[in-house]
Amino acid sequence: MNRQQLIPWSEEEALRQERRENRAIRRKQQRRARISVWASITTSALLLLAMGFFYLQVQHTTSVNALHPPISSISCDSTEQNGYHIHVHFRMYINGKELTIPAGIGIPTDGTCLYWMHTHTDDGITHIEEPQKLHNLALDDFMTLWQQGFTTLNFPQEMMQSSGWQIFVNGTPFNGVVKSPLLTEVALQPHDAITMEYGSPNPPPDTSYAFPAGL
Numbered sequence: 001m002n003r004q005q006l007i008p009w010s011e012e013e014a015l016r017q018e019r020r021e022n023r024a025i026r027r028k029q030q031r032r033a034r035i036s037v038w039a040s041i042t043t044s045a046l047l048l049l050a051m052g053f054f055y056l057q058v059q060h061t062t063s064v065n066a067l068h069p070p071i072s073s074i075s076c077d078s079t080e081q082n083g084y085h086i087h088v089h090f091r092m093y094i095n096g097k098e099l100t101i102p103a104g105i106g107i108p109t110d111g112t113c114l115y116w117m118h119t120h121t122d123d124g125i126t127h128i129e130e131p132q133k134l135h136n137l138a139l140d141d142f143m144t145l146w147q148q149g150f151t152t153l154n155f156p157q158e159m160m161q162s163s164g165w166q167i168f169v170n171g172t173p174f175n176g177v178v179k180s181p182l183l184t185e186v187a188l189q190p191h192d193a194i195t196m197e198y199g200s201p202n203p204p205p206d207t208s209y210a211f212p213a214g215l
Helices: 009-067 139-149
Strands: 084-094 097-099 125-130 165-169 193-198
Touching: none
Parallel strands: 084 193
Antiparallel strands: 084 097, 084 125, 165 193
């Protein structure tokens, strides 16, 4: 008589059920082990990708800074900064003749970056785009950026004169010591209209400026 004949049917079925449960447990354990392995592989791969991306960003930033170093505390970043984003308008007269403030100030021709202060158009609208409002970017900073980084864009030589200038903020004379706009720190607020005049005659300064919708 074999063992199968000695074990009652109910006990044999219980043993089969136990073996099935043990196999199911082993399969779950194997699945969990495979999932754990793949999760570790995926996490390691993502970490390597993140490290590689960070390294490339650092290399790119270093390269950009080498080509276009900060000017008057104004950095040149490879992407636009929108933490603090305002617009102001500059108008300049030299002996009564309006001088065009050109497009492209603060925008290197190689397209690698944008300085935090720049002009996209030649209508006098200046964009101030910082990661956050940490720097007191002012009129003299923009003029220094124009002089040191983009002087070929019609930078006026009269700017080198420390006297003979008048500066108005929204039609009101600037209440500080006025020298050349290159040397006068005029704080800038959203939608300020800044008028700069050298020599004479002196046209009436702007009291405001009609910015396009969205600016």
